[in-house]
Amino acid sequence: MKIAISSCLAGNAVRYDGKHKRSLWLEKLQQEGAELVAICPEVEIGMPVPRPTIELIQSELGSVRVKAVGDSSQDFTAKMAKLFEDKLALINTCGGFICAEKSPSCGYKTTVIYDHKKRKLTDNGSGLFIAKVAERFPSMPIINHRDLNSDKDVVDFLRAVKEANKAISLAR
Numbered sequence: 430m431k432i433a434i435s436s437c438l439a440g441n442a443v444r445y446d447g448k449h450k451r452s453l454w455l456e457k458l459q460q461e462g463a464e465l466v467a468i469c470p471e472v473e474i475g476m477p478v479p480r481p482t483i484e485l486i487q488s489e490l491g492s493v494r495v496k497a498v499g500d501s502s503q504d505f506t507a508k509m510a511k512l513f514e515d516k517l518a519l520i521n522t523c524g525g526f527i528c529a530e531k532s533p534s535c536g537y538k539t540t541v542i543y544d545h546k547k548r549k550l551t552d553n554g555s556g557l558f559i560a561k562v563a564e565r566f567p568s569m570p571i572i573n574h575r576d577l578n579s580d581k582d583v584v585d586f587l588r589a590v591k592e593a594n595k596a597i598s599l600a601r
């Protein structure tokens with residue numbers, strides 16, 4: 430069973446600070462049959478490692494855009510959207526997604542969104558890439574890495590993935 434995972438959680442040194450955020454649960458996931466598919470939206474749109482940080486800004490018209498911190502002329506929204514379309518077929522082969530919380534690209538309902546005057550609107554936004562995954566694949570189990578805290582959490586997540594995929598197959 431294929432599971433997409435934020436690349437930094439898979440142990441790849443792709444974060445803005447040049448580090449990784451290797452998950453303690455990689456071995457357990459693999460033991461339980463997960464074939465991990467690592468994706469780093471920021472590197473895959475061509476950003477370097479290390480790199481300046483980015484953030485989510487909601488425009489006056491309501492759309493959420495991903496921009497460089499301190500330089501809103503650097504807008505990565507279109508590139509991120511194109512990457513998502515390019516990755517659609519691959520994500521479609523994955524049963525679930527394990528993502529890095531709080532990231533403006535990968536966080537799931539844990540990411541800060543600001544308004545155009547840099548006032549915080551919410552702590553519970555989703556990173557731009559994951560927001561697109563959740564929108565396009567509403568039945569896909571998505572979990573923030575911080576919610577995997579034990580072997581049982583891993584087993585429970587993979588069970589949820591299997592059940593979701595069974596339900597999707599039956600509906601076809």
Ligand code: SF4
Nearest residue numbers: 436437444469529535
């Ligand atoms: S959180 Fe996502 S975008 Fe950021 S380094 Fe990890 S995989 Fe890349």
